[in-house]
Amino acid sequence: MVIILKELADRIENHGKSCYPEECCGIILGKSGGGKRNVSDVCEFQNHQEENRRRRFFVTPREYMRAERIAAEKGLELLGFYHSHPDHPAIPSEFDREHALPWFTYIVLAVEGGEAKVMTAWELSDSRDKFLERHLSVEQNLRDLTGVGKKAGPV
Numbered sequence: 523m524v525i526i527l528k529e530l531a532d533r534i535e536n537h538g539k540s541c542y543p544e545e546c547c548g549i550i551l552g553k554s555g556g557g558k559r560n561v562s563d564v565c566e567f568q569n570h571q572e573e574n575r576r577r578r579f580f581v582t583p584r585e586y587m588r589a590e591r592i593a594a595e596k597g598l599e600l601l602g603f604y605h606s607h608p609d610h611p612a613i614p615s616e617f618d619r620e621h622a623l624p625w626f627t628y629i630v631l632a633v634e635g636g637e638a639k640v641m642t643a644w645e646l647s648d649s650r651d652k653f654l655e656r657h658l659s660v661e662q663n664l665r666d667l668t669g670v671g672k673k674a675g676p677v
């Protein structure tokens with residue numbers, strides 16, 4: 523299960539709407555434990571896939587390093603990435619799967635005609651040949667995670 527704060531889900535939606543009809547992308551940060559992931563921060567990234575920015579989300583190695591650095595500076599885990607699908611369902615594409623990394627959570631937001639629609643969360647299967655959908659719960663407050671102390675997450 524992936525739990526994301528309402529205000530952060532709103533930020534992803536606003537990012538997706540402001541980039542429409544191009545894709546937006548960014549990173550999700552927080553804590554993981556007990557089979558759950560708490561998203562407590564998000565950070566916008568540029569989409570550097572020049573040829574087809576409407577359809578192709580891709581994080582470059584340089585951006586990946588930057589993402590890890592941001593997470594370390596905030597004392598959070600890099601939990602994964604988000605991106606929008608303009609006028610396309612919130613289902614990862616073959617391109618998304620081929621460029622996905624194991625373990626990370628991929629949040630996909632459908633933006634239809636400039637309006638934010640369905641938001642979903644995915645993780646690669648162990649064999650990496652398909653994405654498995656994870657339950658995405660939008661909440662006002664984050665839950666305590668098993669094995670994670672009270673210091674988890676920022677105020």
Ligand SMILES: [Zn+2]
Nearest residue numbers: 579614615618
């Ligand atoms: Zn995609």
